[in-house]
Amino acid sequence: MSFEVDIGYSSQRGPRDVNEDFAGAVNAPPGDESRGLIAAIADGVSTGGRGLEAAQTTVMGLLADYFATPDTWEPTAALDRLVAAQNAWLADHNRRRQGSATALTTLTALVLHGQSYTLAHVGDTRAWRVRADGEPATPLTQDHAFEHPDMRSRLTRAIGLDDQVRVDYAQGDVRVGDCFVLTTDGVHGVLKPQRLAALALQGGAEEASEALVNAALDAGTRDNATALVIRVVGLDVRQLDDELGDGRRLAPPPLLKVGDALDGYVVTGLVADTGVHLLYQARNAATRELVALKTLHPSRASDPQERAMLAHEAWLGQRVGSGGFVRVHERAENASALYIVFDWHGGRTLEQMRKSGARGAVAEVVSAAIEVTKALGRLHRHGVVHRDIKPGNLHLGDDGRWRILDLGVALSGREGPAQRELHAGTPSYINPEQWEGAEADTASDLFALGVTLYQWLGGHLPYGEIEPYQVARYRRDPAALSRLRPDVPVWLDHLVRKAVARDQRERFETAEEMLLALERGASRPVSAPAATPLIRRDPAALYKIALAVSLLFNALLVVWLLFLPR
Structure with missing residues (x-):
């Protein structure tokens, strides 16, 4: 079920001359629906008629800018940046006015995303959650005000009051059927939680918001009355x-x-x-x-x-x-x-099959390679790098389908720094670039898949067992698979050796390219990778050769000086 809400809004000035409340809600833009929606309510406080200005600019600025923040930011981080910026702007304007007409406002902002909510709160506006008919509304915020009948003049925190503002944050889960209500003190100051909950569940969200405001006016509120009702009709898939x-x-x-x-x-x-x-x-x-x-x-x-x-x-x-x-x-x-x-899928991993001695026919290996490469390409299109492709993470189910297991060390761009910095992967399947300090990427997954196929067909690893402490890891090019196993066709030998080539430029660039080569097979074979020059396989080889020639020359010189007649 996709994310869906029913929103209702109502605001009345009540007995006051001016309505200084302001509220609104905005859904995420098309293509970014997984970020949910943001709603906010503000109650302006002024000494010169500028409370509405403070409330309106605060809410509209927050709603306009929230979805412009990077989607990699956690909601509290995005809200904190935006609220701090608005507070600094409003505080600076109040300072320039030199006390003639200060403009302050309370603020309660609600972000619904995935199956969670995030609240940011300053002042005495409130957020409530109503979950069941007959139960009182549950307050999700705590007022920042003195215990005094005239709370509007006794706020301890407000947007624009000081250069720095302390914001309360809260997070929790969301269920289908949840009703969130944002109110100003003109509503919750005269309505008890039980009454508020009953009204919030009446009819549609718009009808409920009007019922709340009208009930507050009937109860004799002395302030502006504003209510924003948000009912959760459908939830998005769980987010990170x-x-x-x-x-x-x-x-x-x-x-x-x-x-x-x-x-x-x-x-x-x-x-x-x-x-x-x-x-x-x-x-x-x-x-x-x-x-x-x-x-x-x-x-x-x-x-x-x-x-x-x-x-x-x-x-x-x-x-x-x-x-x-x-x-x-x-x-x-x-x-x-x-x-x-x-x-749960019955079956065995490729590692279990190898240990049992099952080698697999060439046609079965090719069919499996096509399935796994498709899955790997799908993962890469999601922007995800697996980082640990190996026989133990490839599983053949009893239903005959191959699956990639274990996304525990995968990179998505949303992982934490500890996971990003983790040197993951099995050494023998790690591409040469990572040993030289490069980051894991889609190319490293393709190299690991190539190593896995080489091992499956040839019975051993292309570069032998590699240990983390080993310095010279790729001294020789892999032997031709057709020599190790005569039933391996030349086209498949070339394809697998291309996938594990020492030089990254010789390998497949994408999973789609490798998949196309597997599907074409012998009809459009790929070329075998060129032999890696000795100087690239072993950079110290030139010095070793020079040392050997020098030792031989010196040995001959000693023999000539000591034993041959002159």
């Missing part, structure tokens, strides 16, 4: 902020044994324990389907970076979908622990 929020809020479960239950899943077996992660097979008690549960090992449960990486993997899994990858399920609304739920 949702997953990171769960990563901070939820703790990984303790060690589970067969028969233990977790949020409706009954554990049927422990599949893997890496010391960092635990992978369980479990059964959904409601649907009886098998699933895989991935969580952190208890020894890593308190590591915030590991939690963030697991949350990032859950988000990526939902983003790339199921085409060539294992589908990720959303956790229950009231999840009690931090974990990822995957589809």
Whole structure:
């Protein structure tokens, strides 16, 4: 279901001469819908009639600029920058007016994104959440005002009051059916939470907002009355902020044994324990389907970076979908622990097949390579780099489909700095550029896939086992696969050796290019990569040769001086 809301707005000046309240809401622009919407309400405070100016410029500036901030910014970071800029501008104008007509305003801003909300709050406007008919509205903000009947003149924080403003932030989850209500003190000052909740659920959002304002006027409010009602009709898929929020809020479960239950899943077996992660097979008690549960090992449960990486993997899994990858399920609304739920697929990884001695026919290898390359291309089009393609992460399911496993160290551009700086990958599958200090990119995934295919067909790694401490890693070019295995056609030998060429310029540039070469096969074969010059394979070779020639020359000179007649 896509993100969808019903919005209603109503504002009346009440007994005052001027309405100095202002509110509004804006959806994300086309093409950027996943950023949700932003709504804000402000109650202007003035000594010379400029309260409306302060409220209007603050709300309109925030609504106009929020979606212009980079989408990589976390909502609180974007709100903090924008609110601080507006406060500085308004404070400077008040200072120039020299007290003749100051303009201040309260502000409550609500951002709905994915399945979460973020609130920024200054002053005594309020945000409420209404979830069930008959229950009081839940306040999501706390007033910054003295306990005094005339709170408008007793604000302790306001936009434009000082050069620096302290903003309260809050975040939480959003469900379908949630109703968020933003009000000025002219409404909540005379309506009790129970009454506010009942009115907020009346009819449509527009009807509810009018009912709130009219009820406040009937109750004898002495101020402007404004209400903005936002009802959540449909939610977008979970966003990274949702997953990171769960990563901070939820703790990984303790060690589970067969028969233990977790949020409706009954554990049927422990599949893997890496010391960092635990992978369980479990059964959904409601649907009886098998699933895989991935969580952190208890020894890593308190590591915030590991939690963030697991949350990032859950988000990526939902983003790339199921085409060539294992589908990720959303956790229950009231999840009690931090974990990822995957589809369960029986079968074996390529590593398990290799260890069992299964070599695979050439036609099967080509068919598998086409499937995996398609999946890898799809991942790259999403802007994601896997960073750990190897036989252990390629899985052939019982349904006959190949899938890429484990997005735990993948890069998406939204990962944390710790994950970005992590030197991930298995040494023998890492491309030469990374050993020389380059960042992992799509080219490194294609090289790792080439190494995997070479190993599958030839029985060993193209450059041998490579260790992290090894200095000279690529001293020789890979041997021709057709010599190691006579049934490998020349076109496939050339293709795989091109994929693992020592020189990056000799390799495939994109997954699509490699896929096209695999699909064309012998009809349009690629050329074998040129032999790498000795000086490039071993930069010290020239010095070694010079040293050997020098030693030989000196040995001959000694023999001539000592033993031959002159």
